[in-house]
Amino acid sequence: MNKPSQFALERRSLLSTGLALLAASPAARAQSGGTWPSRPVRIIVPFAAGGPADGLARMLGEQVLGPKLGQPVVVENRAGAGGVIGVAAAAGANDVHTLLFGSISMTIVPHLQAQPVGYDVVRDFTPLAQIASTPFLLVVPSGSRFTDVAALVAAAKARPKGLSAANSGYGTLSHMTAELFNQGAGAELEPVVYRGEGVLMPDLLGGQVDLGFLTLSSVLPHLRxxxxxxxxxxxxxxxPELPEVPILAEAGFPGIEVDGWQAMFAPRSVPPAAAARLSAILAEAMADPAIRARITSFGAVPASRPNADFAAMVPEEFRRWGVLVKERNIRVD
Structure with a gap:
C-alpha cells in the first residue's frame, strides 16, 4: 500500500484543525449548548409595551435571566392580532437566542382563524416555565337578582340567550371562559363584545349587561x-384575596376551569442543555419570595405548577380549546 504523501498529510492536518476550530466557534458551541448564550438574549412579548405581560418579561430579563446568563436581555414588543404577530415572529426567528413570553391565547387563537397563524404551538416551541396566572371570576352587578351560580344557570336554561355576558373581545379568554361555562353548565348566555375590560365596566356596573367573566385585577376594586x-x-x-368566593366546582359545576397562564418559551431548536438551564433558572426564581411579590404587584398570581407539569399541559390546552371552538362553532369574522 502506498504511503500518503507529505502534501496529503499536511492537507489532512489542516482540514482537521479547521474542523476543530469550527466546532469551537461561539456559534457552534451555542448550538450545541456548550456556551449558550454566546450573545444577547431577546424576549419577544406579543403584547404592547406597558402592560402586565411586558412588565413581567422585563422584570424576568433584568432581575433573573440577565444576571444568571451573563448576557444582556432585551425585550421586544411585537403586538397585534391577538398575539399572533409576536408568537409567529418568535417561531419564525428559529434562533436559540430568542425567547417568547407567551400566554394561553397562543393555544386558542389558531383554532379561531380561517388562515394559518404562522406557528404551531406544540411543534415550534419548548415550554420552559409557567410564570403567572390571571384568575377569572364570574361577576354580576351588585343589584343583580343572582346571588349564586345555580340560580343564574337555572335562569339561563329557562330562557336561552336571555342573559347577557360581557366580554373583553371576541375570542379573548373572557369570551372563551363564558363559552366554556355554556358548554359545561348547559347554559346559553348571549355574548356582548367590547374592546377591553375597561370599556365594558360602565355597562356592567350599570346593569346594562347581566354578568361577565373578568380578570381579578379589573373587578377587585369594584368588589371591595x-x-x-x-x-x-x-x-x-x-x-387569597377573596377566600369566601367558591370555585365553580364547589358551586356545583365541575370541569369549568380556566388558568389564564403566562409563561416563558424557547424555540424548539434550543439545545436541550440550554433549555434545562433556563427551566432551572426560572424554577429557582419562582421559589424566590421577592420575585413572587413582584409578580403579584403586576396583578397576577405567581405560578406554582412544576415546569415539567406545565410543559405537559401546553399540548393538552391546545387540544381542549380546539374541541371547544369546534363544538361551539366559534369563529373570528
Missing amino acids: AGTLRALAVAGAARL
Missing part, C-alpha cells in the same frame, strides 16, 4: 367597593 358581586372563581382554587 360593593358595586360588583362575585359568584364564583373560574379556576382550580379559591383566591
Whole structure:
C-alpha cells in the first residue's frame, strides 16, 4: 500500500484543525449548548409595551435571566392580532437566542382563524416555565337578582340567550371562559363584545349587561367597593384575596376551569442543555419570595405548577380549546 504523501498529510492536518476550530466557534458551541448564550438574549412579548405581560418579561430579563446568563436581555414588543404577530415572529426567528413570553391565547387563537397563524404551538416551541396566572371570576352587578351560580344557570336554561355576558373581545379568554361555562353548565348566555375590560365596566356596573367573566385585577376594586358581586372563581382554587368566593366546582359545576397562564418559551431548536438551564433558572426564581411579590404587584398570581407539569399541559390546552371552538362553532369574522 502506498504511503500518503507529505502534501496529503499536511492537507489532512489542516482540514482537521479547521474542523476543530469550527466546532469551537461561539456559534457552534451555542448550538450545541456548550456556551449558550454566546450573545444577547431577546424576549419577544406579543403584547404592547406597558402592560402586565411586558412588565413581567422585563422584570424576568433584568432581575433573573440577565444576571444568571451573563448576557444582556432585551425585550421586544411585537403586538397585534391577538398575539399572533409576536408568537409567529418568535417561531419564525428559529434562533436559540430568542425567547417568547407567551400566554394561553397562543393555544386558542389558531383554532379561531380561517388562515394559518404562522406557528404551531406544540411543534415550534419548548415550554420552559409557567410564570403567572390571571384568575377569572364570574361577576354580576351588585343589584343583580343572582346571588349564586345555580340560580343564574337555572335562569339561563329557562330562557336561552336571555342573559347577557360581557366580554373583553371576541375570542379573548373572557369570551372563551363564558363559552366554556355554556358548554359545561348547559347554559346559553348571549355574548356582548367590547374592546377591553375597561370599556365594558360602565355597562356592567350599570346593569346594562347581566354578568361577565373578568380578570381579578379589573373587578377587585369594584368588589371591595360593593358595586360588583362575585359568584364564583373560574379556576382550580379559591383566591387569597377573596377566600369566601367558591370555585365553580364547589358551586356545583365541575370541569369549568380556566388558568389564564403566562409563561416563558424557547424555540424548539434550543439545545436541550440550554433549555434545562433556563427551566432551572426560572424554577429557582419562582421559589424566590421577592420575585413572587413582584409578580403579584403586576396583578397576577405567581405560578406554582412544576415546569415539567406545565410543559405537559401546553399540548393538552391546545387540544381542549380546539374541541371547544369546534363544538361551539366559534369563529373570528
